[in-house]
Amino acid sequence: MTKTRKNPLGSGLMMFWADIERAHILRYQEWHNCEHIPERVSIPGFRNGRRYRSFDHDAQFVMFYETDAPSIFNSEPYLKALNNPTPWTKEALTYFREPVRNIYELINCKGGPAEFVSPYLATLRFNLQTSGEEELLAAYSDIWLTALCDLDHVTEARLYQVDEEISSIMTSERKIYGGGPGQQKYLAFIAADRPFEEIGNPIMAASEKIFGDNSGRIDEFTNLSWLEISHEKTSDK
Template sequence: MTGLQGRGALLVWSGVVPESEADYNMWHSREHMPERLAVPGFRRGRRGIAVYEAPPGQKYLMMYEADDAAVFVSAPYLGRLNDPTPWTQRVLSAYVEPSRTVCSVVASTGRGVGGWLGTLQVSKSDVTGLRRWAQGTWMDDVLARDGLLGAHALEGDRTLGQQPTAEKAFRESRGDRDRTVDFALLIEGFDRDATQAALDELTRHVSDLSGSQPVSTLYFIQHVITSSDVDL
């Protein structure tokens, strides 16, 4: 079995002002993901929309997988971040409560990409115990359940990728500063109810384990793109 493509990932949660949502979705699919997947080291990108009513900053999930976390501070990528297109400038200026974290993959397994993706965000400075647990058998337990396809654990870096780029200025132009997460757990499935049930169970377990309440959200995956889909 395979999991995420590479050892690095960029996780972005955000909302968009209502009048810009259609523009945002077209931009992300038609321009932004193809542009990002053309950067050396990027392997796969996806976008999801929250299934249930969610806080403004959790409505959309944007995720990129890469060779390793260093790709997200590489010269080619920083070149894109500091030269945003007019469409990118317009859409990023409509972001609400953005969260953007460069992550290293702690553990990952799966059978392709699921149509449903549950995410768990943990903000806790010391994730030593959570990291140790995430390297155990929980992913095998997830994959043993009907309707599920993958499980992944990622550790965030509060400093990597937080440099003041041109895109960051547009993204924070409404006054909401980029947030980061310290740890994230993802569950993928082809069955909505099974994915939600596994996410609920995982939320309770991680809450007990970490002593903090994680942010739990179920997403419907709208679009997936790989580097092979882009004219390099």
């Protein structure tokens, strides 16, 4: 039986990958937990903020915010926050290394909603071969997402496309951490309720089932991570 959401999924997503200087990880976590995520989630149009930690590199973190629409990331309240960072934010952003930050718009979603915030997350940034890209995108946004959700313990699978214009906006915060948008056009977002070392890599399993040895993907970057913190908006006040 197909589940239906109590609240429709918003179409906007900001996702940020970064390594954090090891000597400052605890300070970074305190800042992100106690000031930064609550500040961001309080902005109109924001729904939640979460942070995951990489399995392969324990100083690498995946941070994201879900919003009603991508345009929220170009709204006056959000840009005001980006251009007026708090003293703690100015400090914390100097600990970021190899940052990649993108704004995305939802293409399609399968599965969900989970009973609880997904404790495990796989992300895949990628491009598609230009030859046959339209057909490949149709397959990725439909049968590939379905194949992911058919796997045991995968609770939700989404496909996003980058918003290049909003991702490229220069702000005071970006000048501090020095990063920008990645080179990949698409993002797969796969939520799971068990560790990947137990269930395997869902990206590989679904890709082999649907595409065999020719996935059509290029410029891939995969991250498997586990949940550290989640703040949900509980009031519109």
